[in-house]
Amino acid sequence: MDKKDIIKKYKRDNLTINWQAGKCIHSAVCVKELPGVYDPKSRPWIKPENASVEELKDQIDKCPSGALSYDLEDAVKGDPASQTEVELMENGPLLVKGSIQIKSPDGSVVNKEKLTAFCRCGGSNNKPYCDGQHKKIGFQG
Structure with missing residues (x-):
């Protein structure tokens, strides 16, 4: 692992x-x-x-x-689509809160729960996810 x-x-x-x-x-x-x-x-x-x-x-x-x-424990899950929210962090990533499914060009699918940070600066070494590079490169946006 x-x-x-x-x-x-x-x-x-x-x-x-x-x-x-x-x-x-x-x-x-x-x-x-x-x-x-x-x-x-x-x-x-x-x-x-x-x-x-x-x-x-x-x-x-x-x-x-x-x-x-x-x-x-004993949590009741609602409809994930009704609980999804998107937020732009100032000078940082795009945050998606809620249950989402990410489909890659190669056909693979990843299910994400709770919170996912997507890179907006283009500098991430873990695209499409944010790895904090926006701080190092001085991303403004």
Whole structure:
């Protein structure tokens, strides 16, 4: 298994936080919003017991790369199409929130849940996804 595909899980009540380091673009949204939960210098670096389930969900929903996601036990899923939202981050990626299906020119299909960050700057080494290169190249848009 490729290191970027490894998912670590952290549990708080009926919420399971999924952390996929290979997706992270190091925007630090998590650390800035919940510094008591996310401490990159600590091991484990995620301490979900330091916030409520609602605070954790709200913060995870703001993760621009989708490196952080969550699962809820006994959650009822609605119609994914009615829950999809697209947002342009200033000088950053195109964020698609919700369930989507991505079809590549070679015919392969990838299903994404929660949040996906698509490159707008053209500099990503992981196209079509954002890998944070917009910061390094000074993308404005």
